[in-house]
Each structure stands twice: as structure tokens, then as C-alpha cells.
Amino acid sequence: MRQHRDPAGPASRVRDLWLLTVDERPRLAVALGLSASGAAVALCQPVVVNRIISALADGASVAPGLVWLLVGLMVTGAAITGTGDCVLAVLAERGALRVRRDYLASVLRLPMWWYTRHPVGDLVARSGSDVDTLKYALSSGFVDILGNGVLVVGATIALVVLDPLLTGVVLALVVASAAVVAVASPRIRRAVREAQDGVGRLGAAIQQSVTAMPIVRPYGGTAQAEARAAQAATGAYRAGVRAARMQAVVAPVSAVVAQGSMVALFLIGGWRVARGELTLADLLSFALFLSMLVTPATTVIGAVLGLQQALGSLDRVREVVDVPRAAGTDDDVAAPVRAGAVDLVLDDVGYRYPAATRTALEGVTLSIPAGSRVAVVGASGAGKSTLFALLLGHAVPCCGSIEARLPGEQTPHADLRHLVGYVDQSVHVMPGTVRENVTAGRPDTPDQVVWDALDRVGLRDTVERLPGRLDAEVGEGGAHLSGGERQRVAIARALAGERPVLLLDEPSSGLDQDSECRVLAAVDAVARGVTVVTVAHRRSTIRSADRVLVLAGGRLVADGTPAEVAHALPHDRFALPEV
Missing domain, CATH: 1.20.1560.10 (ABC transporter type 1, transmembrane domain)
Structure with missing residues (x-):
């Protein structure tokens, strides 16, 4: 047609x-x-x-x-x-x-x-x-x-x-x-x-x-x-x-x-x-x-x-x-990747949304080594969501490039989207079963992998008590789950994918203290050899990072350890939580 x-x-x-x-x-x-x-x-x-x-x-x-x-x-x-x-x-x-x-x-x-x-x-x-x-x-x-x-x-x-x-x-x-x-x-x-x-x-x-x-x-x-x-x-x-x-x-x-x-x-x-x-x-x-x-x-x-x-x-x-399809959407993104750890390299990246009057991101250049724990902070409209959209392949940079490279190599991976797992703050839960939500387009994923991911976010016991267990329906928008349970299902989805890059939009948002500890522990466990980039609003998230990126007005204005950034920039100007 x-x-x-x-x-x-x-x-x-x-x-x-x-x-x-x-x-x-x-x-x-x-x-x-x-x-x-x-x-x-x-x-x-x-x-x-x-x-x-x-x-x-x-x-x-x-x-x-x-x-x-x-x-x-x-x-x-x-x-x-x-x-x-x-x-x-x-x-x-x-x-x-x-x-x-x-x-x-x-x-x-x-x-x-x-x-x-x-x-x-x-x-x-x-x-x-x-x-x-x-x-x-x-x-x-x-x-x-x-x-x-x-x-x-x-x-x-x-x-x-x-x-x-x-x-x-x-x-x-x-x-x-x-x-x-x-x-x-x-x-x-x-x-x-x-x-x-x-x-x-x-x-x-x-x-x-x-x-x-x-x-x-x-x-x-x-x-x-x-x-x-x-x-x-x-x-x-x-x-x-x-x-x-x-x-x-x-x-x-x-x-x-x-x-x-x-x-x-x-x-x-x-x-x-x-x-x-x-x-x-x-x-x-x-x-x-x-x-x-x-x-x-x-x-x-x-x-x-x-x-x-x-x-x-x-x-x-x-x-x-007749709207042109988004780049790469005809590919089998859900295929297993097993690419190992990768470095992320951004070179003079810029982006402007269609019909927008100003750029959402401009001149961002940085390198994130494999296995890094990076927190991205900034006020609303600073460009955090845009940066994630580019890393996920939801948009293509208007200028510059984003590449994923195996450590020590200069040749970029064919498609960054195949390497990235994502947990967003909106917690998207699809209608269907627990298994379908965790596997997310990978129906051949072994049940043991699903159970391991649920166990790492503290949901195994909860799912085992549900009628049908992995085949239990979660309802429209995850209506049969609590807010914290929906959040952990989304994190389990990212963990089960075993992608070498994880993008997390404040993954512990909406969880009580006990659930937050479980989620952060799960992220810590999976972070070994995995590059983790987190949009952070909580002090605990920033403190757990080994590097903090500060965005303001679509530009990268600071890059360093949590202590270095906290010392160099005023909290009130850049909406930084006190570290």
C-alpha cells in the first residue's frame, strides 16, 4: 500500500x-x-x-x-x-x-x-x-x-x-x-x-x-x-x-x-x-x-x-x-545481541525537533567507557529526555554522531539500538501476561531467565502467588499491579534483555524504601561490565554514580565525579540535588 x-x-x-x-x-x-x-x-x-x-x-x-x-x-x-x-x-x-x-x-x-x-x-x-x-x-x-x-x-x-x-x-x-x-x-x-x-x-x-x-x-x-x-x-x-x-x-x-x-x-x-x-x-x-x-x-x-x-x-x-518511517524500525531489534561491553562515543551531537524554533541539544561531545555508572542531571527542558531519545534511536541527530564501540576498537557497532535496554519513568506496561512484559518481543526467552530477572528486582515471590504465575494477566496499563510492581516489571524487562547498555530514568521512582533498596541492589548487580546511564533526581542515585553529566539549555555544562560537580556548580541554578 x-x-x-x-x-x-x-x-x-x-x-x-x-x-x-x-x-x-x-x-x-x-x-x-x-x-x-x-x-x-x-x-x-x-x-x-x-x-x-x-x-x-x-x-x-x-x-x-x-x-x-x-x-x-x-x-x-x-x-x-x-x-x-x-x-x-x-x-x-x-x-x-x-x-x-x-x-x-x-x-x-x-x-x-x-x-x-x-x-x-x-x-x-x-x-x-x-x-x-x-x-x-x-x-x-x-x-x-x-x-x-x-x-x-x-x-x-x-x-x-x-x-x-x-x-x-x-x-x-x-x-x-x-x-x-x-x-x-x-x-x-x-x-x-x-x-x-x-x-x-x-x-x-x-x-x-x-x-x-x-x-x-x-x-x-x-x-x-x-x-x-x-x-x-x-x-x-x-x-x-x-x-x-x-x-x-x-x-x-x-x-x-x-x-x-x-x-x-x-x-x-x-x-x-x-x-x-x-x-x-x-x-x-x-x-x-x-x-x-x-x-x-x-x-x-x-x-x-x-x-x-x-x-x-x-x-x-x-x-x-506515507509518513517516512523512523530509521531502522524495520530491523529485528529484539534479536539477542550478546555484544559484550561497549564504549559510547558522542561527537558534537545536536538535535532540533521538527517545527521547533530552537535546538533541544547542541554540541554534546563525550565518551562513556564500558562499565561506567553515569548520572545525567539538569532542570526540566535541559535536554535529558532528548539525549535518551537519541541513544535509543528514537531520533537521529541533526549533526554529529553517536557510536557504540567495543573497548579498544575504532569501528562502531552497526546499530546502537540493538545494544540498549531502557526503563522509563512513565513505566510502560503492555497488556498481556507477566512473561510477555518481561520478554518484550523475545518470546523464545527461557522461563529461567524471566524468573532470574524477577528475582533480582524482588518480584519473584509476588509473581509466584499470582494465578497463572508467569501467564498471569497484568491488565490494561498494568492495572492488576501496584505502582511499585509495575516499576519493577519494567526493570526486569531491561535486565532480561541482557543489553550491554542500560538507560534508566530514575528507576527507583515510586518505590518504598525496601523496594528501592532491592532495585538499586539489582542495578548494582547487573552493572558489572554494563554501561549504565541514569537520569537522576535523587541524591542516592547520584551518589551511586561514578560520573555526573550536567545539562542546561541543551548543552553539557559539567562533567565529573559527584563531588566535583557538587563543588563546581550552584544547586539552585541547575536543579541539582544536594550531594
Whole structure:
């Protein structure tokens, strides 16, 4: 599905929808064949009816074969229609599955900064309602246009043969309705896009409110959250009404074509029969062929409108799919590394977030030998999180370089991300089991490794008491665990990965004194031969480090032992805990 379109570039075209069907072309060809066969069978029915009526009008007996032929054509047509509908339904679901897979693959590989600027609820809505809108275009849309187009052409030829004058009147109505649809289609597309955006904003509002409920409810913010979600719902409603009004303007066009054609048939056709210019059998045959023109033409109009709706949804899906993926996200990062101890070397590293007016990190040069215990300190906004994001590979430096080297070697490791374990202060716990959280993408990790990691953070006894033990569900966001337990599960995840570099964002945050001692002891145990870099706020964390880095305004302003840094810099200026 990736078509490498600039998200700010031109809107999607029908050709882009057609390209999405490339893997389903054989099944689409079957559906088109069934549609064409059904059209051919339908076109034969008026011819048989004409012969039966002509025979009755002449007073002759009707051959039983003609009657059975007519019945056979109707049954065959119904069977073809049913089979075609089944093929199209499967085709629609397969197409939606493919689009959702491509969308999911893109969502999970976006640059990290992108997630902070787009609500999660809107991303979910795009994979739901927007992809559902695409289903019709990925299956029935093209088949309806092409299959019914064949029926329209065949019926038109038959009508011209029967009565050119009456056919001209009917075609004038069809052409006029097509012109109305052509003018209205772009506006309908914009209206549908706005409606889908409104649904996305509603999903984002609900997701944000539910996520914040542990804070919202104690502070009495439920009514405010409800009002915010209701405002988003109202916006979605208004956008939906605008889209419905645009579609309501076009919908009567089909009725005008059908009713106008029948009026023309009765008035002009009856007049021509009365004058002897048209036989009754031909008039009835004309009526049957007319229904085969009007009904398919109406279906084609509906298909065109459906494609316009799908194009609006495709724009929203492609806004995510066409975002360049973060560097290296297609690699198997979770593979075992076993690279041994490594030195970290940063050379004149700088970084600026997209659309930011100032650099978040600038001119950072340092070398961290293997096995070091480094504490990174500084005020909020100093650049600590940015430094970690670069070390984790979440972002690529705008200038300079970051390398991991085996001690004594100058050649950098191929990918720093394969070497880094991470425990963040937000304590991300994934829905699933204890085992899945500790192994984190390494399902083949032996249970003994998992138990050892849990033991080192003081969680073994707790997990052994849980129903299912390692297979116990932790709940959404780790809801079945306490705050301290969630923190230790995250640390166990880093320990089980056995990475030679550990990044810790104040790992003992939120723990009681006993749990803190256990966690710090576990970090001390694993630190032998491992490079540990910690964002530190507590004195105990800083004192346990053998080196302290001080960041201020995105620059490295101090580098030394805890005592040297404490002596050289004022605590109040750089938000340093007293050591």
C-alpha cells in the first residue's frame, strides 16, 4: 500500500484506489466476469419476453421452450448475482485486512515525535471507520461501475434499435443527472473528509478522558471531561450533517432519472403506439430495457459517490502510511545481541525537533567507557529526555554522531539500538501476561531467565502467588499491579534483555524504601561490565554514580565525579540535588 506520497501533496485519486486492489486482481476479475455474465443474461430476458408477447398478440400458441427459457434466465441471473455478491463480500474484507495491516505496520514505525502530535484516538478511528469506508471501493465500487456500465451500453443499443426518439429523451435525463453528480462529487468528498476528521477528534477526546480518569475523577473533572467529549461529538455531528446534506442533494437525481424515464415512456411511448408507430410488444420490451438502463445508471451514480467517500477516507489513511518511517524500525531489534561491553562515543551531537524554533541539544561531545555508572542531571527542558531519545534511536541527530564501540576498537557497532535496554519513568506496561512484559518481543526467552530477572528486582515471590504465575494477566496499563510492581516489571524487562547498555530514568521512582533498596541492589548487580546511564533526581542515585553529566539549555555544562560537580556548580541554578 505504501505509495510514497508526500502527506502535504495532492489528494488521492481513483487510480490510487485501483492500485490498492493489485493483490486481488484475480478475484476482482472473477467478480467482473460474473457481473458481465449477469448483464448478458439480463439483456436476453426482454428479447424472450418480446417473442412471447408477439406470439400472444398474433393469436399463436407460445412455445413451452420460450417459457422455460425465460424461467431459466431468471434463475441463472439470480444465481450469478448471489455468487457475485459473495465474491465481492470476501474481496472487501480481504482488501480491508490488507489496508489495516499496512496501516498498523506504519503506525508502529512512525518517528517518536509524531506520536506526541497526533491523538491516539484519531489513529484508532482511521483504522476503523476510515478503512470500513474503503471496503466498498476496494470491491463493489469498480465492479458496479464496470459491470453496470456494460449493462447500460447494451440496454442503450437495444433502446436505440426499438425507438431512437424515446431513447434520446431518456439519455438526456441520464446525461443531466451525470452532470449534477460530477459537480457535486468534489464537495461531497470534502464533506465526508470533514466528517471523518470529526469522528477522529471524538475518538481522541474519549481516549484522552478515559486514560486520565484516575486523575479526572478525584479532582471532580468528570463533568469537564464529558463537556470536552460532547463538544467533539457535536463537531462530528455537524460535519456529518453537512455531508448528509450534500449527499441528499444528489440522491434525488436518481429518482428524477427513474421517474422521468417512466413518464417519458408512458407519454411518448403511448402516443407512438396510438399512432401505430410502435407495437405494444416493442413498447413492453422498451420498458424492460429501460429498467435495465435506469437501474444500472442509478447504481453507477451511487458507485461514483461511494468512490468519492472512499477517497476522503484514503486521504486520512495515507496521511499516516506515507509518513517516512523512523530509521531502522524495520530491523529485528529484539534479536539477542550478546555484544559484550561497549564504549559510547558522542561527537558534537545536536538535535532540533521538527517545527521547533530552537535546538533541544547542541554540541554534546563525550565518551562513556564500558562499565561506567553515569548520572545525567539538569532542570526540566535541559535536554535529558532528548539525549535518551537519541541513544535509543528514537531520533537521529541533526549533526554529529553517536557510536557504540567495543573497548579498544575504532569501528562502531552497526546499530546502537540493538545494544540498549531502557526503563522509563512513565513505566510502560503492555497488556498481556507477566512473561510477555518481561520478554518484550523475545518470546523464545527461557522461563529461567524471566524468573532470574524477577528475582533480582524482588518480584519473584509476588509473581509466584499470582494465578497463572508467569501467564498471569497484568491488565490494561498494568492495572492488576501496584505502582511499585509495575516499576519493577519494567526493570526486569531491561535486565532480561541482557543489553550491554542500560538507560534508566530514575528507576527507583515510586518505590518504598525496601523496594528501592532491592532495585538499586539489582542495578548494582547487573552493572558489572554494563554501561549504565541514569537520569537522576535523587541524591542516592547520584551518589551511586561514578560520573555526573550536567545539562542546561541543551548543552553539557559539567562533567565529573559527584563531588566535583557538587563543588563546581550552584544547586539552585541547575536543579541539582544536594550531594
